[in-house]
Amino acid sequence: MRIVIQRVSHASVTIDGVCKSAIQAGFLILVGIEEADTQEDADWLCKKVIGLRVFDDEQGVMNRSILDVGGEILVISQFTLMASTKKGNRPSYIRAARHETAIPLYEYFCNELSIALGKQVGTGEFGADMKVELLNNGPVTICIDSKNKE
Template identity: 85%
Template sequence: MRVVIQRVSHASVTINGTCRSAIKEGFLVLLGIEEADGQEDADWLCKKIVNLRVFDDENGVMNKSILEAGGDIIVVSQFTLMASTKKGNRPSYIRAAKHETAIPLYEYFCNELSIALGKQVGTGEFGADMKVELLNNGPVTICMDTKNKE
């Protein structure tokens, strides 16, 4: 699993002109899933995300987690995070998980992240044409891949 985490002042996901999810301060998480991923990858990422200390403390130092800051999270599935650009100019998405693997794992990830956060996370819609709007705060953008845990 691969994620791009953006600390945001606000973010939203709109599908067919209708706002699906919107948050104020928190994280926008873009999630890419490959065939080899499993629940242990989702569990590891959820723990890392909610404990990531990138929110300012009273001294203006990035020292608080989203749990301590009271922020919200939106998770958007993004198969393009699994793109391979080694050959040519057209990305290959062969590493991206097929729907029968990706959808249940995306749903599991969102559910586990909600539990870890202590409140419901916002979502997009798997496979939909989504319009994602955000105001990156910092900017702070963190990339994680469960294949590079060490």
């Protein structure tokens, strides 16, 4: 699994002109899933997200976690994170998991984040044409791949 975490002042996702989810300060997380990914990958990423200290403390140092600041999370599935650009100019998405693998793992990741956060996380809609809006705070953007645990 590969995620892109953006620290945001606010974020939302709109589908067919209707706002599906919106959050205030916290994380917008884009998630890419490949066929080889498992719940172990999701669990590891969940712990990384919850423990990530990228919010400012009283001295303006990034030393606080999302739990420390009471932040919110919006999770958007994004198969294009698994793109391969090795050949030519048209990305290949062959590494991206098919729906029957990706949807349950995406839902599992969102549920585990909700449990760890102590509140519901916002979500998009898997496979939908989504319009994602955000105000990146910092900007702070961090990429984490569960295949690079060590």
